[in-house]
Amino acid sequence: MKLDMPFILNPDKLIDVAFRKASKEASSLSIKKVSKLVRIRKKEEKKIKSVSSTIKKHLNKVISRTPKVDELPPFYRELINVVVGIDRFKKSLGAIKWAVSKIRYLERYYSYKVRTSREEKEVYRYRREFYGRVSSILRQIEDEILFLKEARRKISKFPDIKDLPTIVIAGAPNVGKSTLLRALTGAKPKIESYPFTTKRILLGYFEHNHRKYQVVDTPGLLDRAIEKRNPVERQAILALRYLAQIIIFLFDITEICGYPIDYQLRIFNEVSSLFNVEVLPIVNKADITEKKKIEEFRIKFGRNFLTCSALQREGIEDIKREILKKMGEL
Incomplete structure (x- = not known):
């Protein structure tokens, strides 16, 4: 609406x-x-x-x-x-x-x-x-x-949320959420190489077997108590709480985003514990991440995850398949 x-x-x-x-x-x-x-x-x-x-x-x-x-x-x-x-x-x-x-x-x-x-x-x-x-x-x-x-x-800038299966992208600032939204849906959000470019919730859509799916890009989350989060971050919390049927949590283990891996993991653990929906972890920027670093993160993280390069459109079809599988469409 x-x-x-x-x-x-x-x-x-x-x-x-x-x-x-x-x-x-x-x-x-x-x-x-x-x-x-x-x-x-x-x-x-x-x-x-x-x-x-x-x-x-x-x-x-x-x-x-x-x-x-x-x-x-x-x-x-x-x-x-x-x-x-x-x-x-x-x-x-x-x-x-x-x-x-x-x-x-x-x-x-x-x-x-x-x-x-x-x-x-x-x-x-x-x-x-x-x-x-x-x-x-x-x-x-x-x-x-x-x-x-x-x-x-x-x-007037509020998103036009539709009654569709909805995937919400979350993560720390500058990990590539808006780039992933564009790769998944073709939407064209403003993308810059600094945190909090996304100051409000953005939307995109993709189709499978004539069914439409809604993808929500949220402002970046910082590692602090919800009551201390600013209005930009709290928009992300609302999207996760009320809209998400699946949450994509995006990591940048190159740490180019400006946030250490442990910091990002704390945000991931908070999101996983607070919201009663499936959380799909994805490591972004795989094209510029050493394989050794990915393997080290796999051991540290202790669970499976997908990798992608949202910027280069690598691994995007794998993400869509995993989303559809978790939604019971495949």
């Missing part, structure tokens, strides 16, 4: 749009055979109702089209909490609802005042008061609107 939020105007822009529209609508209002006072009342009341309608419509669209956090699948709910913050997200939406309610009340109050005014200057004064109070309300929630605008930008 793909999460989306509507475009949100800044308070000053929304005020400007509403006031301009109100002036235009009032100017085009045709009122005949009534006294000057009645005509002024009708035009000023039209402005009040138009401003109220424009602002309420925009804010209500923000409320209605923003994902209901409590109704989202656990992965997306937790992702919003990690990247945006659920409590602040709900608080900001609550501020929008408060503003709509206040403006609705002010519209009724000042419309009545304008309709029952006995002097022209009183009509104009009430309409100006309404404009001032509405502007004040929007500026009171400016921080919340700006927060939601930033939340919208972040949420």
Whole structure:
């Protein structure tokens, strides 16, 4: 599913749009055979109702089209909490609802005042008061609107997770996870030779016997307690927890990645113990790794693993076969 939020105007822009529209609508209002006072009342009341309608419509669209956090699948709910913050997200939406309610009340109050005014200057004064109070309300929630605008930008980058068999690639930073994603699926993530190039979850797909498989590339994991991990790392944890049916754990035993083998093994052991899914260990960069070093790692690791060169596309078909075998497709 793909999460989306509507475009949100800044308070000053929304005020400007509403006031301009109100002036235009009032100017085009045709009122005949009534006294000057009645005509002024009708035009000023039209402005009040138009401003109220424009602002309420925009804010209500923000409320209605923003994902209901409590109704989202656990992965997306937790992702919003990690990247945006659920409590602040709900608080900001609550501020929008408060503003709509206040403006609705002010519209009724000042419309009545304008309709029952006995002097022209009183009509104009009430309409100006309404404009001032509405502007004040929007500026009171400016921080919340700006927060939601930033939340919208972040949420728009969330992955479009599909209901498919899912393989999640994990490992320390810079071990070649994004390169493996590209080799397995043909996806084109940004790849650089420094840690944390992947700052969010990336997706790719491959097919076998007309069935589609989803591969998830996660940000690199560091060897530290979950509660001490930053938002980038915690996205990886969420993918492992909620999406993975198989985890590919990628090692770089050349240590070019900048993380010693023992460090990578600690991360592997943590992943294997925390998540109740099959973990497939793979040694990457086999094209530049001495055979002796691979054998030494085999003894140290104490279990079977595959080798590959994601960059050179070597061993990729073996990985796919192993994935399909573990998923019962072969």
